[in-house]
Amino acid sequence: STPAKITCVEDFRQLAERRVPRMFYDYADSGSWTESTYRANEADFHKIKFRQRVAVDISKRSLRSSMIGIDVAMPVAIAPTGLTGMQHADGEILGAKAAERFGIPFTLSTMSICSIEDIAKHTSQPFWFQLYVMRDRDFMERLIDRAKAANCSALVLTLDLQVLGQRHKDIKNGLSTPPKPTLANLINLATKPRWCMNMLGTKRRSFGNIVGHAKGVSDLSSLSSWTAEQFDPALCWADIEWIKKRWGGKLVLKGIMDAQDARLAVESGADALIVSNHGGRQLDGAPSSISALPGIAQAVGKEIEVWMDGGIRSGQDVIRAVALGAKGTMVGRAFLYSLGAMGEAGVYRCLQMLANEMDVTMGFCGRTDIHDLDRSILLNPDVFD
Numbered sequence: 001s002t003p004a005k006i007t008c009v010e011d012f013r014q015l016a017e018r019r020v021p022r023m024f025y026d027y028a029d030s031g032s033w034t035e036s037t038y039r040a041n042e043a044d045f046h047k048i049k050f051r052q053r054v055a056v057d058i059s060k061r062s063l064r065s066s067m068i069g070i071d072v073a074m075p076v077a078i079a080p081t082g083l084t085g086m087q088h089a090d091g092e093i094l095g096a097k098a099a100e101r102f103g104i105p106f107t108l109s110t111m112s113i114c115s116i117e118d119i120a121k122h123t124s125q126p127f128w129f130q131l132y133v134m135r136d137r138d139f140m141e142r143l144i145d146r147a148k149a150a151n152c153s154a155l156v157l158t159l160d161l162q163v164l165g166q167r168h169k170d171i172k173n174g175l176s177t178p179p180k181p182t183l184a185n186l187i188n189l190a191t192k193p194r195w196c197m198n199m200l201g202t203k204r205r206s207f208g209n210i211v212g213h214a215k216g217v218s219d220l221s222s223l224s225s226w227t228a229e230q231f232d233p234a235l236c237w238a239d240i241e242w243i244k245k246r247w248g249g250k251l252v253l254k255g256i257m258d259a260q261d262a263r264l265a266v267e268s269g270a271d272a273l274i275v276s277n278h279g280g281r282q283l284d285g286a287p288s289s290i291s292a293l294p295g296i297a298q299a300v301g302k303e304i305e306v307w308m309d310g311g312i313r314s315g316q317d318v319i320r321a322v323a324l325g326a327k328g329t330m331v332g333r334a335f336l337y338s339l340g341a342m343g344e345a346g347v348y349r350c351l352q353m354l355a356n357e358m359d360v361t362m363g364f365c366g367r368t369d370i371h372d373l374d375r376s377i378l379l380n381p382d383v384f385d
């Protein structure tokens, strides 16, 4: 398939499926347990219907907006995703460069392959850093300090990983630290020469934020025991307080699915919250993010910004989310598929596609400015009330 034939995120997914080794492709394209929440994230977007308007002058249109006071070319940020440098060699650097060129924020995961310092070295605009709460508080403090030193403009604190949702495919593929790939996976690897060549061309093949930084972690096997016990099940609101204090900058809380938790997020003094079920990778059986958005947006009002992620596969989905109260959105898999398919050029192209779909959809609704989108552009705005 040539780039010219790629017209939508689904095309990127198919190309990524061909180019990325099975165990890493599966890691991206899966949800926990029965994957019912993973599927609902996408499917529920299609329940939302637009009100088409005609004969309105829509010749000048703008998607420019802001997220926590940061100007964005469109209200979309790249979501933090672990192991991104395994979808494509140096994947986090390529993603950050594409996002910077396009004018949207890039979020680096704690569990990334390229390190905070790698991203800072290859970009000139501030990026965002996503933090997990880990038992080793010294290490967390150092991570926060490293993000500060790298001039990160927001800390995205993920709250929905105190325990791990099980993904069957990862276990079957032997995707663990250290990896224990099956014979089938190894044979599959031999069919991905482009990926292998790129990977041989980089030294970044392990968790760059952790190896050599966390106490006692120097290689893959010490990393294995470290990650197994680090995610902290004791995380509570008091921890968020000290993290906020230590960080001192813009704080975004990720993984809120409940109106009561949303109120606590407001009280915590965060600048934004993200309605997110971790892309259907944690609590299977939780509602889709888009269906949880209206209730949370209502509970929060204008006190802090409400964003959402999960299931966005087109610019139309972003418009639906904005109409239902999201000031911003994040994309995970749309980013990963385009990266795995075509590297930096793929990610840039994917962002252009999302913008174009948003722009045209907004026009069909008879609106010219992203700030003018609300429930009135929908036929059934109460579909999830």
Ligand code: FNR
Residues within 6 Å of the ligand: 027, 028, 029, 041, 079, 080, 081, 082, 109, 110, 111, 130, 158, 254, 276, 277, 278, 279, 280, 281, 309, 310, 311, 312, 330, 331, 332, 333, 334, 336
């Ligand atoms: C994630 N997500 C995630 N979130 C986070 O806070 N830290 C992380 O390290 C990861 N890792 C990760 C890996 C992969 C492969 C995926 C697909 C997702 C969740 C991510 O930030 C986001 O919430 C979802 O990806 C949004 O859903 P979509 O856009 O992928 O449908």
